[in-house]
Amino acid sequence: MNPLDFLFPPRCNHCQILIDRHYPLCKECQSHIELAPIDEQSCSYRATHCFERDSPIKSLQCKACHPSIAKLMASFLIVQLKHLSHDPIESVYILNSRSEPLATYCSRFLKVPLNRKAHERCILIPSIHPMSPKEKRRLAQKYPRAIVHLSLFDK
Numbered sequence: 559m560n561p562l563d564f565l566f567p568p569r570c571n572h573c574q575i576l577i578d579r580h581y582p583l584c585k586e587c588q589s590h591i592e593l594a595p596i597d598e599q600s601c602s603y604r605a606t607h608c609f610e611r612d613s614p615i616k617s618l619q620c621k622a623c624h625p626s627i628a629k630l631m632a633s634f635l636i637v638q639l640k641h642l643s644h645d646p647i648e649s650v651y652i653l654n655s656r657s658e659p660l661a662t663y664c665s666r667f668l669k670v671p672l673n674r675k676a677h678e679r680c681i682l683i684p685s686i687h688p689m690s691p692k693e694k695r696r697l698a699q700k701y702p703r704a705i706v707h708l709s710l711f712d713k
């Protein structure tokens with residue numbers, strides 16, 4: 559047993575029950591993780607979120623910058639991306655510093671560069687929360703061809 563486990567016993571980040579290993583969520587909470595259904599799309603701007611507000615994953619929101627949590631979140635995001643019809647992703651865009659670990663893992667998983675300067679045909683913008691209307695306008699001007707925006711949460 560890790561001595562730190564004695565002082566800080568590992569707990570599920572959602573329901574707080576004691577768990578025997580340092581997983582972010584207990585088995586019961588993991589079994590309630592579902593990806594959100596996909597709706598509204600235009601051809602140049604596609605956006606959706608991964609999790610509904612009552613998802614146990616929401617309890618990990620404040621840890622989304624932590625590398626192991628960002629990696630987990632990025633893997634869900636890539637699964638959700640497969641459910642969305644889109645052109646091949648050619649670059650991953652870092653929206654802000656909080657979304658940077660998420661964007662870094664997405665670019666590794668997709669094997670595409672981060673923030674490439676050229677105006678790609680299709681960029682993926684992963685983020686924790688949806689973009690503001692101002693951010694959307696700014697990016698639609700910068701990348702007029704195609705943007706796929708995936709946020710973890712809808713708020």
Ligand SMILES: [Zn+2]
Pocket residue numbers: 570571572573574575583584585586587588
């Ligand atoms: Zn739990």
